[in-house]
Amino acid sequence: MNLAINEPWELELPSTRTVRFVKARTALRWWPVAILLVAAFAAAFPFLLAPLNPDITNLSARLEGPGYSAGGVRFILGTDNLGRDILSRLIWGVRVSVVVATASVLVAGGFGGAMGIIAGAQKKILGPVIMRVADMVLSIPFFLLAILVVAALGPSVRNLVIVLALVRWPRYARVAYAQTIETSKREFVQAAIALGARKLRIVRRHILPEVLPPLVVVATLEVGLMVVYEAALSFIGLGVQPPTPSWGAMLSTGQEFVSTAWWISTFPGLALFLLVVAVNRLGDLVRDRLDPRGH
Amino acid sequence: MRPVGQANVVAEPVLRIEDLSVCVERDGRSNLALSSVSLSISNGEIVGIVGESGCGKTMMALAIMGLMAENCRTVHGSIALQGLEITSLSARSMRSFRGRRMSMIFQEPMVALNPLMRVGRQVEEVLAIHHIGNRSERRRRVRELFAQVGLSGSGFRSRQYPHELSGGMRQRVMIAVALAAEPALLIADEPTTALDATVQAQILDLLLDIRSRLGTSILFVTHDMGVIAEVADRVVVMYAGQVVEVASVQDLFARPGHPYTAGLLGSITAASSVPEGGDLPTIAGRVPSLEEIPLGCAFAPRCAKVQAHCIDNRPQLATLETGHLAACWFPLPSVGDPRTSATSHSEGGK
Numbered sequence: 001m002n003l004a005i006n007e008p009w010e011l012e013l014p015s016t017r018t019v020r021f022v023k024a025r026t027a028l029r030w031w032p033v034a035i036l037l038v039a040a041f042a043a044a045f046p047f048l049l050a051p052l053n054p055d056i057t058n059l060s061a062r063l064e065g066p067g068y069s070a071g072g073v074r075f076i077l078g079t080d081n082l083g084r085d086i087l088s089r090l091i092w093g094v095r096v097s098v099v100v101a102t103a104s105v106l107v108a109g110g111f112g113g114a115m116g117i118i119a120g121a122q123k124k125i126l127g128p129v130i131m132r133v134a135d136m137v138l139s140i141p142f143f144l145l146a147i148l149v150v151a152a153l154g155p156s157v158r159n160l161v162i163v164l165a166l167v168r169w170p171r172y173a174r175v176a177y178a179q180t181i182e183t184s185k186r187e188f189v190q191a192a193i194a195l196g197a198r199k200l201r202i203v204r205r206h207i208l209p210e211v212l213p214p215l216v217v218v219a220t221l222e223v224g225l226m227v228v229y230e231a232a233l234s235f236i237g238l239g240v241q242p243p244t245p246s247w248g249a250m251l252s253t254g255q256e257f258v259s260t261a262w263w264i265s266t267f268p269g270l271a272l273f274l275l276v277v278a279v280n281r282l283g284d285l286v287r288d289r290l291d292p293r294g295h
Numbered sequence: 296m297r298p299v300g301q302a303n304v305v306a307e308p309v310l311r312i313e314d315l316s317v318c319v320e321r322d323g324r325s326n327l328a329l330s331s332v333s334l335s336i337s338n339g340e341i342v343g344i345v346g347e348s349g350c351g352k353t354m355m356a357l358a359i360m361g362l363m364a365e366n367c368r369t370v371h372g373s374i375a376l377q378g379l380e381i382t383s384l385s386a387r388s389m390r391s392f393r394g395r396r397m398s399m400i401f402q403e404p405m406v407a408l409n410p411l412m413r414v415g416r417q418v419e420e421v422l423a424i425h426h427i428g429n430r431s432e433r434r435r436r437v438r439e440l441f442a443q444v445g446l447s448g449s450g451f452r453s454r455q456y457p458h459e460l461s462g463g464m465r466q467r468v469m470i471a472v473a474l475a476a477e478p479a480l481l482i483a484d485e486p487t488t489a490l491d492a493t494v495q496a497q498i499l500d501l502l503l504d505i506r507s508r509l510g511t512s513i514l515f516v517t518h519d520m521g522v523i524a525e526v527a528d529r530v531v532v533m534y535a536g537q538v539v540e541v542a543s544v545q546d547l548f549a550r551p552g553h554p555y556t557a558g559l560l561g562s563i564t565a566a567s568s569v570p571e572g573g574d575l576p577t578i579a580g581r582v583p584s585l586e587e588i589p590l591g592c593a594f595a596p597r598c599a600k601v602q603a604h605c606i607d608n609r610p611q612l613a614t615l616e617t618g619h620l621a622a623c624w625f626p627l628p629s630v631g632d633p634r635t636s637a638t639s640h641s642e643g644g645k
């Protein structure tokens with residue numbers, strides 16, 4: 001599992017993502033919304049969708065493959081090493097993934113974005129201070145910081161969000177900072193100053209619309225990363241506590257059995273993949289909506 | 296045609312710059328980018344500032360707007376807008392003047408308009424900045440402004456984005472933006488340079504039309520003598536951060552006093568007679584960078600009529616026998632029949 005903070009793909013994301021293959025404005029373009037709605041529904045009402053109780057163990061039905069049925073109970077996607085129904089755990093696990101990923105991305109993105117814009121608009125003193133702090137945070141190893149925070153606050157979903165936001169806000173701050181500096185140099189910002197606009201107004205009207213699209217793109221990529229981080233933390237016992245199901249924890253468990261019981265890790269992996277791709281696609285659609293030039 | 300002799304009106308000029316010097320800090324050294332510049336613009340007057348690239352025209356415009364780069368500083372002199380000294384104003388009051396009492400049109404309308412904002416909103420924005428009217432009043436005013444700048448016709452809607460408009464239309468939008476809060480002074484820094492010839496002529500007509508309908512004073516910055524001849528009432532010729540000649544447009548074209556002015560005029564009269572592909576006669580040499588401005592007459596190294604006296608002594612603006620101002624120790628004698636331009640004699644600069 002790659003937990004490095006500066007992944008190489010982070011650098012090239014805007015250019016590769018601008019490639020557009022499909023231009024048709026059909027309802028089909030909005031398929032990510034359908035998937036996310038299902039995920040949101042599952043997160044809100046897992047008890048309506050899950051066929052079985054996700055926490056009930058059944059040692060006589062351990063590591064059974066998809067479609068296994070015993071005593072009139074069908075395990076559509078099979079069972080795990082404790083005989084729990086994979087499908088039900090998958091459905092209940094959406095909750096943790098969705099809540100943690102969404103909340104941490106919102107907190108980190110909101111805070112980091114604001115910090116970046118402030119830093120870009122106050123170049124004299126505040127800007128360098130904020131960006132130095134951001135660099136510092138990025139230089140602290142993720143797990144060290146996570147262990148410190150969890151040790152201080154105790155493991156819980158809320159603290160998981162705090163840890164992830166604390167670690168990831170500099171990512172947004174850098175993007176927002178660079179974009180703010182870049183936009184400030186554009187002539188229409190100079191023109192706005194020449195018309196008597198105040199700084200706050202310029203930020204609201206001219207800077208924000210330029211900063212938001214790249215932030216949204218970063219956020220959609222971060223969602224996937226946050227799901228992975230959540231899994232990693234849950235795996236080492238700093239995140240969601242068992243028996244609460246989470247995709248990350250399921251993946252980690254399944255790793256052990258990947259040669260004998262592929263379904264344990266494959267289905268959460270697929271679910272994760274689908275969710276992340278849907279979020280990324282939605283990010284693209286939103287980005288296109290934010291930019292009337294539509295390049 | 297243009298009204299010419301407004302010199303007899305003893306009203307407070309819209310803009311009066313006196314003895315303005317601006318210092319630029321670069322690599323730890325500081326040089327004068329404007330030295331002892333004086334200039335005034337009366338109500339409804341169009342004053343052209345002309346000079347080659349790097350003569351300090353934009354610097355002057357930005358100094359007036361209070362928008363100079365951080366390494367530039369006014370070291371001496373005064374700028375009075377409608378009688379009010381603005382060099383010592385607080386940032387806050389200066390902001391309330393910008394866009395409201397004086398406005399600026401930029402050279403490149405494509406980049407000076409926000410590509411993500413509908414053009415109607417961009418005009419409305421100026422009104423909002425200066426708290427003019429309520430929502431519906433602003434909307435009405437925007438429509439009125441678009442009509443005023445000739446944008447009410449077919450193919451234009453205020454809900455369009457800048458990239459959906461032609462270059463000429465975009466410059467009209469810029470003009471509407473600049474005029475929205477009814478400024479007394481409009482500074483146009485090479486507003487037509489990025490446009491093709493026919494569109495350029497239309498925009499110049501529009502500016503003339505605005506001046507005569509709204510009485511807006513215009514400071515028109517350009518390096519194009521042909522454009523000056525079209526729009527300006529009075530011309531200020533700049534060289535190396537100094538004003539070298541001030542005259543009414545007729546006077547200047549008929550009898551340039553400064554060899555530099557004559558050189559600039561020479562390049563346009565020649566341009567029309569030079570066959571396609573032939574070389575334009577230009578003034579030999581180039582504009583000195585700020586560090587290299589000579590101590591004596593700044594133009595001396597390029598001047599055909601230079602004398603020993605010019606090298607060590609800087610000439611001041613002085614009234615010539617023809618009535619206009621030039622900063623030259625050995626101004627050009629009047630050429631041609633003096634009677635042809637005798638009518639505009641009263642015009643004499645600031």
Ligand SMILES: Nc1ncnc2c1ncn2[C@@H]1O[C@H](COP(=O)(O)OP(=O)(O)OP(=O)(O)O)[C@@H](O)[C@H]1O
Pocket residue numbers: 319320321328346347348349350351352353354355364366367518583584585
């Ligand atoms: N911020 C700055 N720092 C250093 N030098 C500057 C700065 N701004 C302008 N200059 C210098 O001041 C001089 C005048 O520049 P200015 O832009 O006013 O010329 P201009 O007459 O407008 O020329 P152009 O026709 O090319 O627009 C030039 O030598 C330029 O290099």
Ligand SMILES: [Mg+2]
Pocket residue numbers: 352353354484
């Ligand atoms: Mg310029």
